[in-house]
Amino acid sequence: MAELAIPPQEESVVEGSYLENLNGRKGITAWIFSTDHKRIGILYLIALFSFFSVGVILGILLRLEMLSPGGKLFSPQAYNALFTLHGVVMIFLFVIPGIPVTLGNFFLPIQIGAKDVAFPRLNLLSWYLYVIGSIVILTALFWRGLPDTGWTFYVPYSLRTTTGVTIAVFGVFIVGFSSILTGLNFLTTIHRLRAPGMTWFKMPLFVWALYATAWVQIIATPVLAITLLLIVISRVFGLGIFSAAAGGDPVLYQHLFWIYSHPAVYIMILPPMGIVSEIIATFTHRTIFGYKAIAMSSLAIAFIGYLVWGHHMFVAGMSQQADFIFSFLTFLVAIPSGIKVFNWVASMYKGSIDPQPPFLYVMAFMVLFCIGGLSGLVLGSLATDVHLTATYFVVAHFHYIIFGGGVFIFFGALHYWLPKMFGRMYNKKIASWALVDMFMGFNLLYFPMFVMGYEGMPRRYFTYLPQFETMQRISVVGSWILVAGLIVMFVNLIHGSMKGPRVGNNPWGGTTLEWSTPSPPPHENFETEPVVTQEPYYHEEALTK
Amino acid sequence: MSDITIPEARQAAEHAPAHKKDTQGVKMGMWLFLMTELLLFSGMFLLYSVYRYYYTKEFHQAGMETHTMFGTVNTMVLLTSSLTMALSIAAIERGKKWLSVTFLSSTIVLGLGFLVIKYAEWSTEIADGIYPGSPKLLQHPRGFELFFAMYYLMTGLHGLHVLVGCGILITMLIFIIRGKITQDDPVRLEAAGLYWHLIDIVWIFLFPLFYLVN
Amino acid sequence: MRLLPYALNHARAVDDVMRFMVIADIILFLIVIVVMLVFVFKYNHTKHSRATSIPGSVPLEIIWTVIPTVLVLAMFYVGWVAYLQIRDVPKGAMPVRVFARQWSYSFEYTNGKRTDTLYVPEGKPIDFLITSMDVIHSFYIPAFREKQDALPDRWRHMVLYPEKLGVYDIVCTQYCGLDHALMKTKMIILPDSTFDSWINSSSTADPLAVSTKAIYY
């Protein structure tokens, strides 16, 4: 990286940047018809966080219902529809596209020294598919009524309910194609467009994570696509593919569904893991510990993660042999995640740690992700899983992983890269306090769910037994604290991106390629084609050992 | 803005002039897409195998009801279309534009022919009262209906791919005629060819599973 | 880890597994987080202005691959052993058929008698044969740490050892539509003799209402 020709910083960084419209286009058309990966990344950011807000509002309402036993706020039908929509919006419209389509789109080409992704027009098409798909999903709101099946669309219930399952499922199907196209675009980009000198083991770890993620997207999403298509066809034509009455097997639906939807969890968590490595390397001012181990464990997680879907079905009546195999493989998938965590901690050893907001997010991530991951072991074990599955324990577990792990790092990554994307800085103090507030709110919200789950509180209930009242109320209050923090964080970020003070090209002292280009980056990303000679996290000033 | 804008492949930069179209990149994208298609169908194949395992006897009996003749003819039609597809690419690579056009047109005609035969086959079956939920099938044991549900689903999905494939090939035909696909830049035709061959491969597996069980 | 009172052997076994895993988890968690915090304070840039780049260490990688591997395999093993108890049907178990439907359960005993509340005799293994009349439900008894989905047109086994007299909740955990949250009933464990006289009588009235109500309520 030291070899890079870094142009002297100019006063007006915005000039010539991707934020400046080209080709005489103005206003919104300059954005929605642009094939620039950076602009598409921003388009995705806007779309994703709009849906995230919808999901958060739904989540708050779901919690509010739990303020007292007996469910007085919503009718059962309304509650069932709300948790379905919360799941569908959060899973399919927010966390699965998540980091890859937003920050991945923006930074993958820059981090490998390319001008754009391999297929820029396909990239824009993916965004349109995503938007169309989500509009189709939301159409269900006004057409046949919201689906009330849960985001898993389990048969035979999803075939029998009269709500708008068909339309919502079809929307998810379209969004799935957007995901597939993004995956193949990224894979081709990483294979073909790396800058001269950027060998596989000189790639930043975020790129490695995106590479593993893209494979999962390519390999797993089509299975979901066909499964959802089968639901649509079954409902429209009355085919008995999954209905027991016609001799179909509902458990087979669960197999097909989880063949995709378990690997989807790794689509959600691998990119954040990549970002954790980036942030740690930058703020410890030293190279990452065990680069190859971290890179390879991403691939290992993608690979083993593909073999463990059956652990969602231990009480569905699989054969004991299948229970044995899936439980065994589930424990194996914990190992590469553990390796990553140990390497991250070791990367802090003898660093020169500057705990700026992005690094604080990593620390919060470490706590929440470890709780989430370790509680996952409890669920992977057959004896305890039978007791805990489909209770609040599971709800707590996956919120710790996906929200506490994945989404917190999404926020952390926004704090990390916002100065690069807009050339401006947010208020760091407010950012840190917002995080502290969110961290407390998060734990208040979800930790009681572990306890309630163990005590036998099933999920997807619009009411509960009186003995859970205290815990439920703590959890409800936690949700308010969390949301307060979220609002502060977003206001701070949005204000920072528009009005914040200008910063230089490399405010954090990062070493990967994106820090060598102006902030915000120019249309072509680099003024001169970069040539890579160093490993990605080479800090000149650090002592080498 | 060009059709598929691909920043140059810097890796291959050492023995290539600047601003070269990354043909391997286009093919790679296509191959990855084919993998997703393969996995899309594999979900169906998985369903088929499990149900065949559950209802071995019923599937066997139901398989007797399909028309082996239609299936065999269609297999041959599709295999021949694959040949003409490959020949069309070989022709464009030798710069023989009109020969390539001829071969590609035959591919499209054969593809459409496949669909026509498929249509005739389905019509015959539906006229015979063989379709999911039909009174005739409901008299049989329940594996029967599953077999035909799978049959219509899988051949239907495959037929849809043939239709889309024909659309793509017609576009390619126009490109060749207009000189957008040439001896020097045949990659889009090659990519379309890959897609067409995959459709062929899927059929190669559908054929024994639905037609050869007598 | 005894937040929930347990009702029998199997529940104790599950809790043992749970305890083992939670303790192991807490230790792992503390190691990671404490070490991280120590590093963050000790190597803060104000105190430690020049970092040392250490690219990695193969022995360390091996150590923290092998130790967790052994640990998770141990976790897997104990979980598997305890799990077999509820899936292997012992000889002489009393069969009870469980029918789940939207949104209630009904139970059928060997002599054809049907009830909405589940009555079982103390001290005799019960073999539940579980099915559903419509969509997928679940048959979950938290106090026994046992659960099994009820599938339409399929029968699934679940074994239970009622050791202690008492009344326990049965709830549905597989989302099944509108009143999923209200789909619940009770399991009542009776003394053997009470159960025998109840099962052989034609009355479907609550056996506890007449004889031993005081014990339970």
Place this chain on the structure above:
Amino acid sequence: MSKTITSGHHEAPTSYGIYVLIWLALMSLTAITAVVAGIDLAAFTLVIALLIAVVKSSLVVNVFMRVKYDDKIFKIFIAIAGGTLTVIFLLTFADVYFRR
């Protein structure tokens, strides 16, 4: 955007003859499957039919789709897809086959 079009690094184009030969092989294999299906070989009928299908598709992949002459990476891609398929089938049947 650069609208530049130069030739890719193609090997010598495959001869028409090879394609025709492969086509003949595919057609005869189809004929063989259809005939073999007529003979009752019990459980082996399907196995033989599927084996022939595998041979046919590998001919298509290697020659028509030119994998034989192309980059090694495409072979790896195919192996990944094939491996995934195998895993999905094996694990699903671990359930289905042993289910009571």
